[in-house]
Amino acid sequence: MDLRSLWQRMRRSASLPVDDAPGEIATPLRHGVARSLQELLDDSSVPPAVRQELAVDFARVATMLDKLQRDELHVAVFGRVSAGKSALGNALLGRQAFEVGVLHGTTTEAEPARLDEAASGGLVLIDTPGINELGGEAREALAVDVAQVSDLVIYVADGDLTRDELDALRTLAATQRPVLLALNKADRYADTEREALLAHLRSRTAGLVRPEDVIAVCALPVPLRVIDASGLESNLPQSPDVDTLRTRLLDIARRDGKALNAINAGLFAGRLADQVGQRIAISRRQLASRVIRQYCLAKGVAVALNPIPVADLLAAAGLDAAMVVQLSRVYGMPLTRAESGRLVATVSAQLIALMGAIWGMQLAASALKGLSGGLSVVVTGAAQGALAWYATVLIGRAAERYLVAGKSWGEHGPKRAVAEVVAGLDRDSILREAREEILRRLRRDPALP
Ligand SMILES: Nc1nc2c(ncn2[C@@H]2O[C@H](COP(=O)(O)OP(=O)(O)OP(=O)(O)O)[C@@H](O)[C@H]2O)c(=O)[nH]1
Ligand SMILES: [Mg+2]
Incomplete structure (x- = not known):
């Protein structure tokens, strides 16, 4: 009996639907996961680039939910190059769905080969490329990707496991x-x-x-060479033997049944939410x-063209308040212009208190450092612009911190927060970059001295 009919019989015996009828677990899950993702897709405070990426995940979730609904069992075959992954997939499916090769690296991409009748419930096998030509990180990523789209994984080995293989198994x-x-290629071993x-393999993989x-x-056993009575040699094809594995697969599927799929969809959705959160934060x-850089440039160039006393730099707060308004939108925590003004005043006060006049002197020296004699107006202007x-x-960074924390300076207040922002930035390299960038802009403008 082929696996699909076994699978269907098993489903009948468990009184589960064999046709396309939606499952009872699938529906609420489908709605919950899809709705929360759809909300993110529609959320205008999420940057467009992130929303675009979300659309990809959304499609993935849709596929997964579809699978849930159809009650397919997705099985991935994973392992080293030439271990016989593709051959094993074929043996389980009972047809030549995957290319088998003597050359290394026959399968180069994960390719799902469905049973033709998969739509009425069944088994989907996912073949994967061999892992030993991948670096550690790529191997791990492939393992995670493959696992993500499968309900269970068959790791194929054709001998003892290497350390890399054990790592992959752990992942x-x-x-x-x-x-x-x-353990494939059993025909190569005596009983x-x-x-x-x-x-030995059981003890090495204990716990995994x-x-x-x-x-x-x-x-795919090698054919048996036989010599008949007249001394004529011929090859006797041998049939694959994957019955024990097949029975075990079905046992697991029977034991976990639909729950297996539901658990996986749940795990996936949970991980997806984490990833989405992280991606939104990064983006x-x-x-x-x-945004901060645009304002730095605008203010830096403006100050370079109209040098003002160092002490006034922090007071030139109009642009900074506009920047904070924009930042608050980026973080989905809109502030009014007045609120932004107050935020800038708070931060500036902390900066002045932190560093005072000495700060101004040191900064000026720092900004000018490395410049040769004959300071033109442009160069001194650039130094001041760099300070601005x-x-x-x-x-900007202090405001970001305040916004990310949900409009809060945290339990130690703005003094500590601003001090940490200052300590966390490399002042001299910012000044250097600023000066170079401002000079580049000024030189590009032929109207300037
Ligand atoms: N003796 C023996 N050889 C086998 C068996 N299964 C597969 N092979 C041989 O192993 C080689 C590799 O088989 P594939 O199925 O292409 O291996 P794969 O793991 O998919 O390899 P890649 O896709 O290249 O990573 C082929 O030459 C197969 O004939 C088996 O059970 N016994
Ligand atoms: Mg292959």
């Missing part, structure tokens, strides 16, 4: 999917040898794979950096 096991270890190797899930298989931060730039960076 797979950490994804909470059931992992089976198939005692094979049993010894299985025992259940002992009963370490199974010997023969996906907001990038956007905020661009630096002050704007500090104000």
Whole structure:
């Protein structure tokens, strides 16, 4: 009996729908996950670039929910190059769905091959490229990706496991999917040898794979060479032997049934929410950096053209307040112009209190450092512009911190927060970059001295 009919029979015996009828777990989950993602897609305070990325995830969730609804069992085959992953996939499916090769690296991309009748419920096998030509990080990423789209994973080995393979197994096991270890090419071992190797593999993978899930298989045995009575040689094809593995697969599916899918969809949705949160944070931060830089440049160039006393730099707060209004929008916590003005005043007061007059002197020296003699108006202007730039960076970063914390300076108040922002930035490299950037802008303008 092929796996699909077994699967269907199993479903019938468990009184589960064999056709396309939506499952009882699927519906609420579908709505919950899809709705919260859709809300993020529609949220205008989420930067457009993030929303675009979300659309990709949304499609992925839709596929997963679809799968949930159809009650398919997605099984990924994973392992080293030439371990026989593709051959094992074919043996389980009972047809030549995947290309099998003697050359290394036959399968180069994860390719799902569906049973033709998968729409009425069934098994979907996912073949993957061999992991040993990948670096550690890529290997881990592939393992996580593969696990994400499968309900369970078969790790295929054709001998003892290397340290890298054990690492990959660990990554797979950490994804909470059931992992089976198939020792393929069993035809190459004598019975005692094979049993010894299985025992060894069970002990090496203890805690990662259940002992009963370490199974010997023969996906594509080499044909037997026979010599008949007249001395004529011929090759006798051997049939694959994957029955034990198949039975175990079905046992697990039967044991966990629909719950297996539901758990995976739940895990995926949870992880997705974390990832989405992180991505929004990163994207907001990038956007905020661009906003701050625009204001730094505007203010830096303006001050360079109209030098003002150093002490007045922090007081030139109009532009800074406009910047804070924009930053507050980036972080989805809009502030009014008046609120932004007050925020800038608070930060400036802290900066002045922190550093006072000495700060101004040191900064001026710092900004001018490295300039040769014959200071032209442009160069001294640029030094002052750089100071204005630096002050704007500090104000911008402090405002960001306040916004990210949900409009709060935290329990230690603005003094500590601003001091930490100052300590966390490399003053001299900001000044250097600012000066170079301002000079570049000024030189580009032919109307300037
Ligand atoms: N003796 C023996 N050889 C096998 C068996 N299964 C697969 N092979 C051979 O192993 C080689 C690799 O098989 P594939 O299925 O292409 O291996 P793969 O893991 O998919 O390899 P890549 O896609 O290149 O990573 C082929 O030459 C197969 O004939 C088996 O059970 N016994
Ligand atoms: Mg392959």
